[in-house]
Amino acid sequence: MHMLSSWTYPIFYVLAIIAILFSLINFEYLKRILIGRPMRTKELNAKHNKLLWFIALPILSADLYSSVAYGPEAGVTELIGLGAEVKWLILPITAATVILLGILITSYIMGILAYPNGGGGYTIAKENFKKPWMSLIAASALLIDYVLTVAVSVSAGIQAIVSAFPEVAAYQISLSVLCVVFILMVNLRGVSESADIFAWPNFLFIVCMLALIITGFFDEFQHGFVQSTTPPFGTLPANLTLLVVLKAFSSACSALTGIETISNAVPIFRNPPLKGAIKAYITMGLLTGVTLLGFAYHLYVKGIPVDPNHTMLSQLASIYFGQGIFYQMITWSTFIILIIAANSIFTGFPQLMALVAADRFLPRSLIIRGDRLGYSNGMIVLAALSILLIVAFHARTNALIPLFAIGVFAAFTVAQAGLTRRWLKVRGSYWQVKALINAVGAIISALVCVVFAVTKFKDGAWVVLVALPLIVFAAIAVRKHYDQVAEELRIDVKTMHPQKHRVLSIVLVAGIHQVVLNSISFAKSINDEVMALHIGYDDESIEKMKMKWEEWGSPCPLITLKSEYRSLLQPLSRFMKMVEVAEGGKPDHIHLIIAQFIPKRWWQYALHNQTSLLIRTLFLKNKDVVITTVPYHLHR
């Protein structure tokens, strides 16, 4: 073992260092290889294909439907402390989840009736509440949940693989991080044009799940609906508390994230879009509900236990199909749909960020489209945050679940409340019914949200409850800053015009050579008031410089300073203060001219002091000094 390691480790590290150096030197080239040629802004407007509703359905349902792979398991995990007796609780808990699903889908159908051009929680809240608080709560809740969706989906996807191939279990975290990086790269390239190829793997997963459920019923017809593995039904052990049941219910509700996807995408349905979207919503709800109930029922009949290294879906599939081709199909289609679910967030998250940034609540750079026309900055933020979560929680789905779904239900609450207000104000046909549905949706979402926050507080929900208000406050601060800057920068074009001022140019000189000749030439070309400043480390070198300067014919006055601490910054600051109180008055602009060596080859940078960079950074930040860099390109 140690023979092998001492032989291979260094190679690995040398390769890594070469890769890093290469990317530093030739970043632009690497970027072209990885994300492709830059695209013109007008390429953005190329028409999107409109999709038939049953093609759009599998594309838009990845986020919601994929969560059946971890939702029921997350619920059952909360109950393991209570023993096998309470395994039957999976049935009422799943039933409650499905009822909630129905209520939410009905509310969301009301939502798209109100905003047929697509309007997420942020837009609905913005239009129906005067103060920005509500819409920012919706936005930050959604942003938090988007990050969690990526972390949870990718972790669950890798867990599906690990269940089938236990030998990769040790690489669970690295594989999850790699997946996120891969999805980021694909999205930086831009994938929107090929969204419909995603329909097929999603469709395959839906078919696999339905086949699994049907196989289950065949099995039960043959071997009975109560089998030797089936746990007892209806027992209530003494240590079962309402809190535990609510915790299990809230974990199971992690299966409900992603309902909003269709409502944001109404315009992509082929005409009439609204009708297609409603059909898709109903079908998606029915499919998800049937799958959840059927899956939970079979889990109960087979008495599947929770095993962190073997997902319940994988266990059930291997009971029915062994380790054969159908089992592999379920494993891989689970993995793929979860990755696609994470991938879809890479469109939603940056779009929402850009929407909020357009209202000046987030940094402006989030609105800028990258080389491939996606909101690259938002994508990078999403990838970074979800990798942080994956690493922090060791890529364990069940550790992430407690943070999950609070955001979704908070956003649901705000959106439904906004819709209720809208129906009350706008009215229209059947407005009373619509308002009632949305009001019920808002109240139930709010209740669920509170239950989640309370029951899961200690298990991680506190993270969300701390982060959410922080994001809202930060957004308000950002907006305030932008407003103040706009106010500060405004000028009256009638009265305020550029004026000529007195400028004192100071050239930093290290000796007498080509570089100094070049920068003093530049200084004298643009200004008559030029001074040379030399900072030496000892008296001897300073005297030598003075003599050489006179020998050169003193092209401009030379000032020398001694640096006792071997740093240029302190004597330079001292000198600036001297200039400000000098006779002849303070100049309007102090103008520091610094020469900078530009070597021909990258490695030569290490051979020349980069003091100019340091001076520039620190002086620009702290002083009102104009700084000019005169490059000197080395020929050899």
Next chain:
Amino acid sequence: MHMLSSWTYPIFYVLAIIAILFSLINFEYLKRILIGRPMRTKELNAKHNKLLWFIALPILSADLYSSVAYGPEAGVTELIGLGAEVKWLILPITAATVILLGILITSYIMGILAYPNGGGGYTIAKENFKKPWMSLIAASALLIDYVLTVAVSVSAGIQAIVSAFPEVAAYQISLSVLCVVFILMVNLRGVSESADIFAWPNFLFIVCMLALIITGFFDEFQHGFVQSTTPPFGTLPANLTLLVVLKAFSSACSALTGIETISNAVPIFRNPPLKGAIKAYITMGLLTGVTLLGFAYHLYVKGIPVDPNHTMLSQLASIYFGQGIFYQMITWSTFIILIIAANSIFTGFPQLMALVAADRFLPRSLIIRGDRLGYSNGMIVLAALSILLIVAFHARTNALIPLFAIGVFAAFTVAQAGLTRRWLKVRGSYWQVKALINAVGAIISALVCVVFAVTKFKDGAWVVLVALPLIVFAAIAVRKHYDQVAEELRIDVKTMHPQKHRVLSIVLVAGIHQVVLNSISFAKSINDEVMALHIGYDDESIEKMKMKWEEWGSPCPLITLKSEYRSLLQPLSRFMKMVEVAEGGKPDHIHLIIAQFIPKRWWQYALHNQTSLLIRTLFLKNKDVVITTVPYHLHR
């Protein structure tokens, strides 16, 4: 477990992020806390205390003497594949090591007779060989071995701790890295003034080792010199090859690194320094020889096996003393002397680098003394490289040993050859004897070096054999670059004087507001030939800008460009090319003026585009353009 993790992980990460942010924001403050106030250059000349030879001895012997903790074990490790029968080989191998030690110490005493003011391999080779190749081989061989000494000593120190406290075994790598960081910090603060406090722990370790050896002999007087645990002596199994024996010998020779320390430090001995240094050399040689032989003999008698989680020293000590106070003393003094050995390298390595850099073979920045007067840059390089090694080799001493000692013996060879040449040239009293001793030293060092390189090639020695010539070539390239630059920059002060040139100033404008007003004012103050350049993303915004500019009274000509790829760089490059071929001729200097927002608070930086930084970096590098940054400090 998952409850705990989901609760504690986020706290840990939040704290880490806060710490990183804090250090970014307040780097200067953090630096003051960690390394103390900056010191004046003249504080460097405060007199060093001269030391009596028996005080200097334990200080200077840390590097050599500490390696008894891992040298014999490294030798035996090579033999484990051959079974218990060959355990007796530890005795002849250690004896050979001690003979080599004697030869080297004799040669080094000749060395200090020639260079009583201290002269390492680099200085000796530089003075006695015309071409720089030889001295650079010596220097780079020593630099490589210094890095390895830090990595090996720290790893071995932590292994001593792990042997006594197996519960920290999982943190071996992290603890080793932390140790290096700690030593770096201590050295950045500067510790030279207190070097003599290091005498005591080293002295303690020597006493402990001698006590261990004496205890061993008592034990053997009581229980017999051949005990039940003693392996047979003199058996030669069929699978024993010369190669394996040589490998074991070369690994055992890792105990011989650090012999050069005294020769570099002759001037610190109290008068007469030379006599003190020779006394110290002889005493150090005797102590190390006795310890090596005695330790190896007891290891043989007790038949101590190799155990990666329990060092042989720790095993032997626990046989004699159990787990009591004396065992703890051996453990901790082993740890401390190894850390001190690593610490001493943090003086030697940067000094050697500065010496080589003063001859312009390494980057100039290595000569600059840091805030605390040490060569900080060299220290940081050393820490970074040794951490890389520790991580790459998982802090396992036995994996690092094969890379070790080649450098030392290469440097020995060059130095001894140089001394031989010197005696032949300078002569003086007994020059024939001295020349003979050094010639023998050179030949034996060269032989050992070749044996190491051949036998350990595959186990890691190749890394050194690749790195060494690379460093030499790099050094030659660096020197060539500096010479060429000096040549290129030289000017004739009689004939070449600064000239006034034609400058065209171009101001980048994003709109019409205070910032633009400010930078156009500056441009008009220093130059008459000023142009404003606006780069827009679409025709509409460009038209709007043109209208507003006219409304403002066109303070200077405005040029507008459209960016199809949402990047400022491409249109700007295009414009530069246009200027160069414009009518009126190419200006002597193109002068780009860019305004830069300077927010009041650090977080506000994220809210403003840092385009100016990007433009500056890319344009300075690729074009002959003077770039001026006009800061605009936001008031709120």
